[in-house]
Amino acid sequence: AQSVTQPDIHITVSEGASLELRCNYSYGATPYLFWYVQSPGQGLQLLLKYFSGDTLVQGIKGFEAEFKRSQSSFNLRKPSVHWSDAAEYFCAVGPMKASYDKVIFGPGTSLSVIP
Amino acid sequence: NAGVTQTPKFRVLKTGQSMTLLCAQDMNHEYMYWYRQDPGMGLRLIHYSVGEGTTAKGEVPDGYNVSRLKKQNFLLGLESAAPSQTSVYFCASSYSATGLQETQYFGPGTRLLVL
Numbered sequence: 001a002q003s004v005t006q007p008d009i010h011i012t013v014s015e016g017a018s019l020e021l022r023c024n025y026s027y028g029a030t031p032y033l034f035w036y037v038q039s040p041g042q043g044l045q046l047l048l049k050y051f052s053g054d055t056l057v058q059g060i061k062g063f064e065a066e067f068k069r070s071q072s073s074f075n076l077r078k079p080s081v082h083w084s085d086a087a088e089y090f091c092a093v094g095p096m097k098a099s100y101d102k103v104i105f106g107p108g109t110s111l112s113v114i115p
Numbered sequence: 116n117a118g119v120t121q122t123p124k125f126r127v128l129k130t131g132q133s134m135t136l137l138c139a140q141d142m143n144h145e146y147m148y149w150y151r152q153d154p155g156m157g158l159r160l161i162h163y164s165v166g167e168g169t170t171a172k173g174e175v176p177d178g179y180n181v182s183r184l185k186k187q188n189f190l191l192g193l194e195s196a197a198p199s200q201t202s203v204y205f206c207a208s209s210y211s212a213t214g215l216q217e218t219q220y221f222g223p224g225t226r227l228l229v230l
Contacts, residue, residue, distance in 0.1 A: 009155070032215045043119070043205055043221030044158070051216060090157055099165075100148060100209055100219050101173060105157035 002027050004093050004106035012112040013081050021076040021109050023091030033074040034092040034103070035065055044090065050074065051096075061085070086113045117141055119222035121206050127228045128196045136191040136225050138206030144220075146209045147189035148173075149181060151202040152224070158205065164189055196229045203227070 003026045013019055025031060032051050036044040048059025055067040065076045074091060088110050094103035122137040138147065145166050150158040150173075160173030164183040178200060180192045189208075193200060206222040 004157075041223070043207075043223045045221070046218055049215075092157075094215050096215075098215060099146065100207070100215065101160060101163045101171070103215070103219075105159075107155050107157045 002093070002104055004091055004104050006089075006091055006106040006109045008109045009107070010110045010112070012114060014114045015083050016080050019076075019078045019081045019085070019111070021089050021091075021111070023074045023076065023106060025072050025074065025091075025093045027072075027093055027095075029095065030069070031093040031095060032098075032103075033065075033067060034094075035059065035063070035074070035076050036090045036092065036105075037061075038088040038090065038108075040087070047076070047089075081111075081113055083113045083115060086111055119206055119208055119220050121204075121222040121225050123225060124223070125226045125228075127230065128193075129230050130197060132196050133192070133194050134196065134227075135193075136204055136206075136227075138189045138191070138208075138222060139187055140189075140206075140208040140220070141187060142208065142210070142220065143186070144208035144210050145186075146211065147183065148207040148209075148219075149179070149189065149191045150205045150207065151175065151200075152205060153202050161191065161204075196227075198229045201227060201229045 005024045034049045035047040050057045091106040119140045148163040149161040162181040167186040204225045209219040210217045
């Protein structure tokens with residue numbers, strides 16, 4: 001069965017510290033992979049996505065993610081966290097040549113940032 | 116350019132009452148989606164539409180109906196609300212189904228409480 005897991009329900013980091021949010025997926029073929037951020041009271045905003053090519057993907061707000069096929073992972077990283085990064089982060093996967101009705105979202109990781 | 120807007124932002128219903136949530140987009144997108152977001156479960160697709168006059172069921176369609184009479188609007192109806200429908204509802208839109216290479220845009224959400 002297709003699934004997306006985000007092992008960490010909640011993470012707390014200090015401002016200026018590095019961040020890594022984990023995402024693992026179970027999929028029959030090479031998927032499209034996404035990371036979204038949801039700030040309090042807001043809708044989801046796309047941070048970055050991976051379709052093919054370079055396995056290290058750069059996104060907005062200084063985030064990057066690395067696709068590791070052998071580990072079925074797509075972890076999100078940021079070298080130095082800002083207080084404004086406190087939000088909920090969702091990983092999502094979908095099949096190639098499909099539409100968004102086929103995309104599966106992970107349960108989310110809540111990030112708190114200590115000043 | 117307002118993007119995706121949702122009305123209302125918050126609503127309290129009693130069990131058995133009905134209501135309609137309105138989603139509007141001004142990006143001329145063909146595809147529109149309704150999701151619900153529950154703690155620890157990410158986003159789950161309720162219904163979606165691939166164009167004016169069309170609708171299709173998603174992962175969790177029971178208890179909901181939708182209509183897409185105009186390209187820019189997608190309505191989500193609850194005919195007889197139940198406490199299990201307490202959730203945050205997100206609307207989204209995308210340009211076409213060709214792909215996931217097209218960005219999906221989300222509205223700010225509607226928080227619904229059913230007593």
